[in-house]
Amino acid sequence: MRKEEKKLTLADIARFLEKYDVLELEDVTIKGDVELELGGSPGVALPPALIQALQSLMGVQRPQAPEGKELGELLPARFEAARAEWAGKIEEVTIGATRAEGGTRERTVTIGGERSLPFYNFDFEMPHKPVISLDCFDMPISLAKAVREHYEDVMEDPGEWAKKNVREFGAEMVTIHLISTDPTIKNTSARDAAKTVEDVLQAVKVPIVIGGSGNPDKDPEVLEAAAEAAAGERCLIASANLNMDYERIAKAALKHGHVIISWTQLDINAQKTLNRYLFKLGVPREDIVIDPTTAALGYGLDYAFTNIERMRLAALKGDKDLAFPISCGITNAWGAREAWMKNSPIKEDSDWGPARYRGPLYEIVTGLTLGLAGGDMFMMMHPQAARTVKRVTQMLFGAERGDDKAQKVEIADWVTWAGEVVKK
Amino acid sequence: MKLRSPMEIWGYLPGTNCGECGEKTCLAFASLLKERKRKLELCTPLFEARYAEKRKRLAELLAPEIREIEIGVGARAKKIGGEDVLHRHELTFFNRTALAYDVWDTMDAEELNERVRRITEWRKFYIGDFLTVDAIAIRSISGDAGRFAECVRAVAAQTDLPIVLCSFDANVLEAGLKEAADRNPLVYAADKANWKEVLGLVKRYKVPVTLFSPDLDTLSSLALTFSSAGVTNLVLDPGTYPTGEGLAESFSRFLRIRRAAILEEKKVVTYPLMAVPLTAWMRYGAENALEASYWEAAIASVFIIKYADIMILHSIEPHSMIAERTLVANIYTDPRRPVSVEPGLREIGAPTEHAPLFLTTNFALTYYTVESDISSNKIDSYLLVVDTEGIGVEAAVAGGQLNVGLIKEALESYKVAEKVNHKTLVIPGLAARLSGETEDATGWTVLVGPRDSGRIPDWMTTNWPPKSGS
Ligand code: SF4
Numbered sequence: 001m002r003k004e005e006k007k008l009t010l011a012d013i014a015r016f017l018e019k020y021d022v023l024e025l026e027d028v029t030i031k032g033d034v035e036l037e038l039g040g041s042p043g044v045a046l047p048p049a050l051i052q053a054l055q056s057l058m059g060v061q062r063p064q065a066p067e068g069k070e071l072g073e074l075l076p077a078r079f080e081a082a083r084a085e086w087a088g089k090i091e092e093v094t095i096g097a098t099r100a101e102g103g104t105r106e107r108t109v110t111i112g113g114e115r116s117l118p119f120y121n122f123d124f125e126m127p128h129k130p131v132i133s134l135d136c137f138d139m140p141i142s143l144a145k146a147v148r149e150h151y152e153d154v155m156e157d158p159g160e161w162a163k164k165n166v167r168e169f170g171a172e173m174v175t176i177h178l179i180s181t182d183p184t185i186k187n188t189s190a191r192d193a194a195k196t197v198e199d200v201l202q203a204v205k206v207p208i209v210i211g212g213s214g215n216p217d218k219d220p221e222v223l224e225a226a227a228e229a230a231a232g233e234r235c236l237i238a239s240a241n242l243n244m245d246y247e248r249i250a251k252a253a254l255k256h257g258h259v260i261i262s263w264t265q266l267d268i269n270a271q272k273t274l275n276r277y278l279f280k281l282g283v284p285r286e287d288i289v290i291d292p293t294t295a296a297l298g299y300g301l302d303y304a305f306t307n308i309e310r311m312r313l314a315a316l317k318g319d320k321d322l323a324f325p326i327s328c329g330i331t332n333a334w335g336a337r338e339a340w341m342k343n344s345p346i347k348e349d350s351d352w353g354p355a356r357y358r359g360p361l362y363e364i365v366t367g368l369t370l371g372l373a374g375g376d377m378f379m380m381m382h383p384q385a386a387r388t389v390k391r392v393t394q395m396l397f398g399a400e401r402g403d404d405k406a407q408k409v410e411i412a413d414w415v416t417w418a419g420e421v422v423k424k
Numbered sequence: 425m426k427l428r429s430p431m432e433i434w435g436y437l438p439g440t441n442c443g444e445c446g447e448k449t450c451l452a453f454a455s456l457l458k459e460r461k462r463k464l465e466l467c468t469p470l471f472e473a474r475y476a477e478k479r480k481r482l483a484e485l486l487a488p489e490i491r492e493i494e495i496g497v498g499a500r501a502k503k504i505g506g507e508d509v510l511h512r513h514e515l516t517f518f519n520r521t522a523l524a525y526d527v528w529d530t531m532d533a534e535e536l537n538e539r540v541r542r543i544t545e546w547r548k549f550y551i552g553d554f555l556t557v558d559a560i561a562i563r564s565i566s567g568d569a570g571r572f573a574e575c576v577r578a579v580a581a582q583t584d585l586p587i588v589l590c591s592f593d594a595n596v597l598e599a600g601l602k603e604a605a606d607r608n609p610l611v612y613a614a615d616k617a618n619w620k621e622v623l624g625l626v627k628r629y630k631v632p633v634t635l636f637s638p639d640l641d642t643l644s645s646l647a648l649t650f651s652s653a654g655v656t657n658l659v660l661d662p663g664t665y666p667t668g669e670g671l672a673e674s675f676s677r678f679l680r681i682r683r684a685a686i687l688e689e690k691k692v693v694t695y696p697l698m699a700v701p702l703t704a705w706m707r708y709g710a711e712n713a714l715e716a717s718y719w720e721a722a723i724a725s726v727f728i729i730k731y732a733d734i735m736i737l738h739s740i741e742p743h744s745m746i747a748e749r750t751l752v753a754n755i756y757t758d759p760r761r762p763v764s765v766e767p768g769l770r771e772i773g774a775p776t777e778h779a780p781l782f783l784t785t786n787f788a789l790t791y792y793t794v795e796s797d798i799s800s801n802k803i804d805s806y807l808l809v810v811d812t813e814g815i816g817v818e819a820a821v822a823g824g825q826l827n828v829g830l831i832k833e834a835l836e837s838y839k840v841a842e843k844v845n846h847k848t849l850v851i852p853g854l855a856a857r858l859s860g861e862t863e864d865a866t867g868w869t870v871l872v873g874p875r876d877s878g879r880i881p882d883w884m885t886t887n888w889p890p891k892s893g894s
Pocket residue numbers: 437438439440441442443444445446447448449450451453454466467468469470
């Protein structure tokens with residue numbers, strides 16, 4: 001396909017002339033800008049490339065490309081794109097209660113309220129930026145080294161752990177996972193769990209998420225006790241699921257004034273069903289957040305992304321069963337072996353490099369991906385990953401609008417960028 | 425694609441149900457065309473002279489909304505664009521985002537060779553195949569045509585990957601084209617200032633070209649001007665600002681362009697889009713390499729998900745390439761492919777009756793991961809694949825799809841006891857909580873394997889064969 005018509009490329013000519021050390025061409029004269037006479041045949045039309053090659057060889061300034069001249073100016077065009085208007089609106093949900101509201105939190109966090117796809121501010125301004133809740137656990141757990149080194153000093157004490165999340169890592173919310181209550185782990189009692197929740201509420205003044213162990217038989221009892229211990233604080237209770245006594249959890253949340261997470265596994269219909277059950281139990285719409293399940297980068301992230309994106313689109317199109325803020329357990333990213341394993345188990349792979357660089361990036365990419373699908377809230381673990389996801393989502397949200405004008409880099413200069421920091 | 429249903433497509437086919445295309449009826453073939461699962465060429469009768477008009481019209485109507493262009497030549501040539509939908513579940517995305525990693529003309533020869541080699545040879549195993557990256561972008565930092573030419577020559581000689589020639593100076597670009605025009609490189613870029621010269625160049629060398637402007641009116645103008653001049657292998661770069669409001673605006677430009685192209689059929693912007701996450705490095709500088717690489721990968725993620733068809737990146741550290749390329753694989757996987765594999769008892773290698781028996785779920789991803797970990801390490805074994813409705817181990821244990829009853833049933837219905845002589849089952853570490861109950865219900869000895877199948881080789885050295893009496 002390439003230049004079939006050409007007989008001799010200008011590169012050939014240049015090389016040819018170079019090879020024979022030709023510095024000057026005899027019998028070649030140049031008239032004006034582009035006309036060229038060769039030998040005894042004046043006026044022969046030569047390909048512009050050839051003219052240029054010859055000219056540059058002879059040190060003649062290169063003229064503008066003749067094709068361009070013929071065209072003159074750019075053809076005028078305007079870019080216009082219609083705004084998308086959606087019928088649906090995502091529920092606005094507030095987590096945490098201040099003293100005035102019957103709790104003891106210093107501030108509350110509100111998520112949801114969208115009338116557009118995430119960060120499509122040109123359709124409709126996103127009302128609340130996504131929020132990040134940093135995880136802590138009620139017992140020391142096995143963590144990837146890159147994560148563990150940040151929490152080693154506080155793993156024995158959930159209150160201290162929560163405090164560190166807020167003070168040192170700037171967490172807007174904290175999630176306490178009551179995993180020790182799992183009968184196959186430590187089988188600690190619901191009362192112990194309630195005590196842990198009280199400790200965490202004492203230790204930090206941000207809104208908190210209370211997570212069970214994920215054991216469907218034990219969680220109803222544990223979360224009920226935790227909800228009671230945290231009465232009036234408007235915590236987020238994680239979670240109600242179809243394969244357990246969700247009714248007991250929902251009723252406890254309702255009674256003690258909490259928000260509940262409705263959790264299903266990559267299944268839109270199950271999510272609609274569970275949400276409807278919750279409506280039937282009298283849970284108000286503004287007390288529901290959904291968790292459609294997070295899968296890690298490389299391990300089902302495509303399913304999680306599409307599942308969330310479809311739910312959000314359905315909600316915007318008017319499906320009220322799905323019009324709720326979405327919570328994502330981004331810490332799941334650490335389940336990917338690439339996040340923690342030292343070397344690839346596959347012998348033919350290129351070198352994986354240090355695991356400590358990979359892990360946080362797996363968390364970042366998983367978080368941003370689900371943020372772009374429709375996630376409103378991210379439960380995360382690695383401080384740097386949380387910081388990066390927060391910065392990017394806030395920028396896309398528009399938090400830095402007006403602030404950054406002076407700092408815009410001359411982006412076209414990336415072509416010649418030579419390693420320095422470009423401050424403009 | 426301009427046709428909205430198989431019936432509409434059917435109207436353009438011969439309607440003879442001759443079966444030449446491999447389908448029983450023209451309508452069946454039309455359905456597959458609609459899903460972009462077949463090429464029109466398979467309907468050979470349509471290529472008879474009497475159908476010439478219909479064929480031409482149908483080909484036009486079937487063309488994807490976003491123009492598909494190809495860069496490079498040969499086995500590693502890469503198609504970009506060709507998309508028809510805004511959300512992958514509406515059909516699928518077709519041509520995954522091309523990842524182009526940079527080199528520059530001020531590198532010394534050795535450094536350049538090593539970098540080109542690393543990019544060219546990089547690979548990572550993922551679901552039954554090796555992922556690779558797609559292109560090398562050569563930046564002219566020197567601004568010197570001779571130096572650029574030399575660099576292009578060296579790169580072209582060393583790699584079969586497609587090349588992107590990057591400079592705003594037409595002289596420099598031409599020096600690159602002289603070296604590598606036969607490689608069908610993508611030219612970067614024409615802008616408001618240099619467009620006449622670059623237009624001349626790409627017409628002459630017949631290569632695809634990127635148009636750059638963060639101003640969408642100007643970008644549209646450039647696209648209209650080039651296409652009117654007969655140059656339609658275009659890529660649009662609306663600018664990638666790395667931070668702050670600039671980033672938000674860049675994101676919105678990508679969204680608006682792609683939506684206008686697909687939903688409103690705005691012809692002037694129906695071209696592949698380019699993002700340049702490399703601009704992250706301009707804010708962090710080379711001395712903050714880790715942070716810069718994270719920021720670059722973060723921006724890359726945003727634009728992999730939202731509509732970049734090709735992107736230019738700087739970090740070739742493993743963490744960057746693994747994360748970026750895996751995300752591309754995830755977003756561009758066809759969502760129509762099945763989530764699960766057939767349950768059953770698989771033989772890995774040549775297992776004997778003493779071989780270990782591993783259990784996993786029928787979630788395709790889990791299955792292929794475990795299967796490749798075992799086979800790549802040459803562990804002859806049996807793999808019992810149970811039907812968890814296509815859900816992975818951890819989630820299936822939590823959700824109850826992986827349970828003792830299911831395991832018992834699988835052991836019985838696949839007659840596992842007839843294959844092995846040891847009645848020992850290795851379950852995934854993530855299913856540890858099922859071990860006791862499973863022993864009680866099945867009478868088999870249950871060993872808890874590692875939490876990640878990548879550790880099976882290590883696990884084997886201390887745990888297999890099982891010590892008698894345990
Ligand atoms: S080859 Fe063409 S005419 Fe024959 S059945 Fe297929 S679509 Fe119909």
